[in-house]
Amino acid sequence: MQKEGERLIPINIVDEMKSSYIDYSMSVIVSRALPDVRDGLKPVHRRVLYGMYGLGVFSNRKYLKSARIVGDVLGKYHPHGDSSVYDAMVRMAQDWSLRYPQVDGQGNFGSMDGDPPAAMRYTEARLKKISDEVLSDLDKETVDFQNNFDDSLTEPTVMPTKIPNLLVNGTSGIAVGMATNMAPHNLTEAVNAICAYIDNREITIDELMQHIIAPDFPTGGIIYGYDGVRDAFHTGRGRVVLRAKVSFEEIGNRNAIIVTEIPYQVNKAEMIARTAELVKDEKITGIYEIRDESDRKGLRVVYELKNDAIPNVVLNLLYKYTALQTSFSVNNIALVHGRPEQLNLKDIIHHFVEHRHEVIIRRTQFELKKAKERAHILEGFMKVIGTQDSLDRAIAIIRHSANPQGAKEGLIEAFELSDIQAQAILDLRLARLTGMELDKIRDEYDTIMKEIANLEDILANEPRRFEIIKEELIDIREKYGDERRTEIDYSGGEMSIEDIIPNESVVLTISHAGYIKRTLLSEYKIQSRGGVGNKAATTRDADFLEYIVSATNHQYMLFFTEKGRCYWLRVFEIPEGSKTAKGRAVQNLINIEPDDKIKAYIRTNNLKDSEYVNQMSVVMVTKNGTIKKTSLEAYSRPRVNGVNAIEIRDNDQLLGAYLTNGTSQIMIATKNGKCIRFPEEKVREVGRGSIGVRGISMEDNDEAIGMIVVNDIENETVLVVSEKGYGKRTAVEDYRITNRGGKGVITLNITEKTGNLIAIQNVTDEDGLMIINKSGVAIRMNMDEMRVMGRNTQGVKMINLKKNDEIAAIAKVEMDKDVEDDSEESEEGADTVTDNQENNTETTPQVENENPTEETENSDSEE
Incomplete structure (x- = not known):
């Protein structure tokens, strides 16, 4: 209610909010969060030093209670919470926070483990000798003074520092709409660079970098790679990768990784606790025990390794997953004449x-x-x-x-x-x-x-x-001046763990319930066609192996789910397991949604090779016969939570995804034994979020079961396999080229004996094939044992199936000529076969319908 004598003035709320917010943001930028480019100090640090200067607690005087100092600074210059002053003063005394500390603290001023300092009533402080140089000549009218908050006193607007404080100690702060993060440097190098600048004002940044080589962090460590340093010096922004300094020792009969220096701003206790969690979750393998043996003489963290662990491999895993490797994002923003500016080395x-x-x-x-x-x-x-x-x-x-x-x-x-x-x-x-x-x-x-x-x-x-x-x-x-603490590894760059892990051939198995593992290909022994197979994997109740993928350790795996999402993993990131191991749940490796399921995969080479990713395309097919083509470049930027790969409509799901080079031919097969062949050019390239176009037309009771991409028509043949174990190789040319979207032609004569078609694959005589059934039995065979036959025949029996067992998946593998047939291993799977199959190592092909009827041939015209 309006009182007598008052009057209301209507104000536009937008204008008022804009004005007030600008005032607030400028106050934070100028008077709180950003340092002055001249003395490298924020207002609170400047006031702490000036308050101690006023109290006379110089380096050659006795210590004074921190509470006395904080109270003086609060009462005279800094009207904020006492913790803001004390926390700032504590950091100025920590030799792991500042390269050249400015306050000499006595008492508990915290630790690298994140322990808090003692209360200000228990600690004492005085200025460090180096701070005398920051305050030098302050009484000689060298800088401007301003009134304090209540106009009762004056305080300096900047310190007349002889120390290039912004360079040697750096700073960090978050303002409104901007932030600063400046790295510390070595005083000797900084002075040399400034002297070189004074001698030659036209000196280039590269010439300055001959004097001030790189940031020099108080906790030492190693700068891994120089590109980020160069960017930071030239532009004021850059990402400097930091690694711990480590060595290898033998403790008893075990190897151990010894850490003596950790990256800047890393909490040692948190780093050790996080590493222990990763070891427990088996994200990092090979570590037997972790101990913190740090004392007043220095830092020492011991990672004791298991007997079979390779130290370099474990170290690279530690670099990859823990704070033993971090990055410092340089962002040189400071106040120049009261305005925030981004500064390169020469500007500072x-x-x-x-x-x-x-x-x-x-x-x-x-x-x-x-x-x-x-x-x-x-x-x-x-x-x-x-x-x-x-x-x-x-x-x-x-x-x-x-x-x-x-x-x-x-x-x-x-x-x-x-x-x-x-x-x-x-x-x-x-x-x-x-x-x-x-x-x-x-x-x-x-x-x-x-x-x-x-x-x-x-x-x-x-x-x-x-x-x-x-x-x-x-x-x-x-x-x-002192020696540089942080070493520089010029040859380093982005961590490349593949330099340590050999690029071996492996087999990836993925179960229906989403369990995945990586096994060396050499664990699977070659057998003849029709053999009973080995026990390939133990699966959980009601689970069976759905996919088998051959790959090498350094390749990338792109996983596509039935919801149309795409996820990334390097092959070596997939946990290794024996042939009979269950594997690890995919949800533990990638951030797949709980109700989603992997339906397709592709293997690619280096996704950072721009020429490669722009040349190649990803072609996908769904159960309803939809086909979609997208440039691999759209999938070349891995994200933790995946990306949308294709829009999936109701009652549809993704079946497969393949790499193509633009000149390939595409073949799609259906469960009723139909197959269509058309050039890749018939499918135009669309974006990641698109649905795609029709690849094959089908009857209501039919659905697509897979797709192959043919690049070598003369040498490649089409292999189709039915669920009851029948298969057949046919020449690609037997399938005439049609337009996209037709009904296709018969590829396998489907009968009750063969069961529905379940897989299509393109193979040559040099290829090997792995077949796995739902009970977990696997067989590996050479393709040159299967002769090429007509298009719509019933085919030959490829594997003996026990009882009502069915084939779950097939995969083409590179055959290792050094691997010999091991008859003893066949006996491992003896318990999985019937008595009359036990001694059967080879079966005679059962060819039926070798000369198809005219009615079957006439199906060729269906399109």
């Missing part, structure tokens, strides 16, 4: 040198003013007491004056003195009137006149001023 050095130049000028002007004031007084002394006669006259004037004012006026009139000179004469002690003291006054005057000439020369001579800056910096380097 330029602004620091300009600041030092201004400090030198203002300091010299202050000293010149003081020198001239002293010379003025000394000139008065020499006028009055320079001779015995003048001294006697002055004493007589003073003795006969009624009061000090009269004496002052008498001296001014008699000797033509200024008011200041006359007052200095009156203040002079009688002891200074001796002959020896008079000589000292003359000597002091001569000295101060030389000093005035020197100071005036400095102000008139710019090169001399820059020489002074260099001399002071070199003095700083001699006092506080």
Whole structure:
């Protein structure tokens, strides 16, 4: 309710919010979160140093209670919470947070394990010796002062620092709409780079980088790769990869990885706890025990390895999954004349040198003013007491004056003195009137006149001023400079674990319930066609092996799910298991949704090769006969949560995905034994989110069972397999080319004995084939044992099936000529076959319908 005398002013809320938010954001940017490019300090750090300066707690004085310091800073300069001041002061005292700490703390100031510091009432602090250089010449009018929050005192707007603090200590802060993250550097290198800049203002950043090589972090470690450093120096933004410093030792009869330095800003205790979780979850294998043996002498973390573990492989897993390798994202944003700017290395050095130049000028002007004031007084002394006669006259004037004012006026009139000179004469002690003291006054005057000439020369001579800056910096380097802590691995780059893991041929098996494993191909022994097979894998109740994929360790696997999502894994990231192992749930390896299921896969080479990913395409087919073609480039940027690969409609699901090169031919088969062949060009390329186009037309009770991509028509043949174990190889040319979307032609004469078609594959005589059935029995055979036959025949029996067992999947594999038939291993699977099959190592092909009827041939016309 409006009170009497008040009036309401309507204000547009949008304008008011905009104005208020801009004011707030500028306050955070200028007065809280960003450092000044000149002294590298945020307001809170500047106020802590100035508060300690005011209390006189210098490096050569005794410690003062932290609560006293915090209270003084709060009450005089920083009207915020006491924790904001104490936390800032604590960080300034931590030698693992700042490369060159500015506060000397006594008591518990925290640890690298993230332990909090003791309360401020228990700790004490004073300034470090290096902070004296930050505050040097503060009393010589070298910087501007401003009123504090209540206008009762003044505080400096910037420190006249001799230390290039922004470079050597870095900083980090989050403002509104922007953030800064500046890396620390070595003081010796920084001084060398600044001196080189002073000698040559046109120096390039690459030339500066010969002096200041890279960031130098307080916790040491290794900078892995130089590209990020180069980007940061040139542009002000870059990603610097940091690794722990490690070595290998033998402890007892075990190998151990010893960590002596960890990356900057890594919490050691959290890193160890996280590693222990990964070991427990079997994400990292080969570690027997983890111990933290750090003490006051230094850091030491021990990863004791299992007897069969390879140290380099385990180390690379630690780099990949834990904080033993991190990245520091450089973002050099600082306040330049009150405005935030992104700065490269040369910009930071330029602004620091300009600041030092201004400090030198203002300091010299202050000293010149003081020198001239002293010379003025000394000139008065020499006028009055320079001779015995003048001294006697002055004493007589003073003795006969009624009061000090009269004496002052008498001296001014008699000797033509200024008011200041006359007052200095009156203040002079009688002891200074001796002959020896008079000589000292003359000597002091001569000295101060030389000093005035020197100071005036400095102000008139710019090169001399820059020489002074260099001399002071070199003095700083001699006092506080030290060796670089962080090493640089120039040959490093993005971590390449494949350099350690051999590029071996492996078999991936994926079960219907989503269990996956990687097994060396050499574990599967070659058998003749019709053999009973080996026990391939133990599956859970009601589960069976659905996919078998041959691959090599360094390849990429793209997983496509029935919901149309795509996920990525490197083959070596899939856990290794024996032939009889169950494997690991895919949900533990990729972020697949609980109700989703892998339906297709493709193997690719390097997804970072732009020429390769733009040349190749991904062609997908669904159960309803829809086909879709998309450039591999659309799938070349792996994401943790996957991407949409194809839009799947109701009652449809993805069947397969294949790589094509643009000139391939596509064949799609259905469960009723139909197959269509058409050129890849008939399918236009569309985006990832599209549905696709019709690949084959089918009857209501039919559905597509798979697709193959043919690139070598002369040598490749079409292999189709039915669920009851029958299969057949046919020449590609037996399937005439038609338009996309037709009904196709018969590929296998489907009968009750054969069962429905379940797989189609393109093979050559050099290929091997793996067949696996739902009970887990696998057989591996050479394709040259199967002869090529007509298109719509029933085929030959490829595997003996027990009872009501059926084939679950087939996969083409590279045959290893060094692997020999192992009859003993056949006996491992003896319990899976019937008595009359037990000794059967080869069966005679059962060919039926070799000469198809005219009715079957006429089906060729169906399109």
